[in-house]
Amino acid sequence: MSKLNNYLSLKKLDGKVLAVEAGPFQSEGWQMILNLGLVNLTKIFYITIYNSIKQEIIIKGDYSLDYKSCILVFEPYYSFLSTEIYKANLDIAFIHKPIHLLPIKSTLEFSNNSGETYSPTYVTSIYPTTRYWPKNILRFYIEFSDPMSEDQVLDHIHLVDEYDNKQIGVFLDTIRELWAPNKKLLTVLFDPGRVKMGLRAHSQLGRALKQGQEYHLVVEQNMLDFRGNKLRENYNKTFFVQDEILTQLDINSWKFILPNVNSFEPLKLIFPKPLDRSLLEVFIQVLKKIPS
């Protein structure tokens, strides 16, 4: 076996194929590879479809060289599929002349069976993100990484108290679920009849959330995304219930940290308490002042 073989190995990582020098120092052969032009590079390092039926398919993509780490990276234009078997070929026989080493061949067979192209949908966040919710909170938002199927909210989203009791009848059963058009953001309402004072549901059942208690919002893994597939995992958000908030918003209590002129600094707004995420995005806008 050649000396070079000890130093170069093929790996698949994050949808790319890497030829990596394994040794601690830069070999002569590796230097030769780094000095090759693109045309020659494609002749010594290429990826084919191993199970190709009718013709040899050479995968097209970008090459990049990391001189410092001694890594040669191939990134395909289109992701590797789980339905194909690929073969990475490293064959430095092509550059036989200047190297005083035996020609070597190294291959790596792989398939994209790790599901790199498709990752299951998951809950990215529940708003408010804070751990303390007021007991008269009316709504919260669940954000998903991909679009979701409809008509399953009340079956798969639950409120559980600290003694693991599932809370029944706390969410409003709307005729149409409240999905944003991209089907990634769901609004869930607590039954407003129990939240708002002076209504029969409020006086008979009381508020769903009891002050000082801990609750868990559970989004079940069984909820289906637009492909009809389950979520990656159960999502569990724990929050503690604080006293109700009955005061109106007071914009005068907001702090504005203005960016410097001609800079790319952000405009910062600091609120005295957490606000409704979705409404913030709708109602806070930067307008151009028209000279009077």
Place this chain on the structure above:
Amino acid sequence: MRQEKNVNSNSQLNSANLKSADVILFAPNNELIIGDSINGMLYAFSTEAGNKQEKHYNLRAIDIKIAEELGVNSKNLRLNAMAVHPVNKEVYISVHRGTGLEVTPIIIVIGSDGKIRSPKLELLGTFSLPNIPDYGIKSARNGTPLSSLSITDITYHKGFLYVSGLTNADFSSSLHKIPYPFNNECISSAIEIYHAVHNQNETRAPIRAQTIIDYNNESVMIAAYTCTPIVTIPINALQDKALVKGKTVADIGYGNTPTNIIAFKAYDNDQKLEEYVMVLSKQRNAQVFTLKSILDADNLSKPIGFLPGGVASFSIPLSSIIRISDYSDLNFVILITDINTGCIDLLNIRKGIYFRLTDHLGEYEMPGYQYQHSSEHEHLKSFQNMLLKEEGSDVTV
């Protein structure tokens, strides 16, 4: 460092997050419209005008070549829709690379020289269709997700995009009339038809293929449904949330899904330029109607059993067509499956003739065949030579 620059990922499609590219067409100013059924969205992209190409398409096994460019076996590639660039006459094809969960929609451009490249696309606007079917709902028998039918066909006509497909309403067969360029407005009508083979009024199954023609200051959609009613719909009558009744004029037979309808002009047997409508199907032969016969037709309102009925059509020698597009005054361009090789060819085909001489081995092709010294045969010979040349053959007879 790029290996070859002609095909790379459609970064514009990726950033617009397309899930599928089921229907494509050109609107004015060379703007490419893509219908994405899964997202229930329309996307508009600008394209380059480029230079007009003159040659004929004679590209065999184009699916193999596309697969090679995109780094997949051809079985993992689906050729979905086709449109011809209005200026340079290049063929745009939407393909789905990968299967199942791994599908990526990609637009490629194929020149008549067989060169395949990625078009330069700039996103101009999007439109979100109202009330698309929920992702979880599937067809009763084979479990097809109904969201895959939110868009079945799109036609551009006089400042509007007419989009057929399913919605989640009770009368789910819908026709959306959407101003283009998009301005967030949309008129959505439910469509009801009488299906003579089934002997019932139908409001659920969607239009599968459509075209729009102007006639006596009126615009009429000619639409085809599965199993296979041919229907006219007065598009001037479309109103939001109204039920519009189509007029069934013909039925080309049961057990069939139509794939394309195209209106065109061609010379008839008497060398007179005639207007026609062609319906292409998955299972049945392509059928051609005269446009006049469709527009003058009576309402087909009685059951016809299992035989075709209504306006008469004639059968032409075109089957196994995936897509057809208008190409020039004289030619269509077709994506067609060769049933011997299983490969897909991209070919021009003459209007009015509907076949390629090089596909056939008849008497004329047999060794020793002599053409007669008659004006009829001289004419035939020169005609056959013209076809052979167009089809890329270097043989003359």
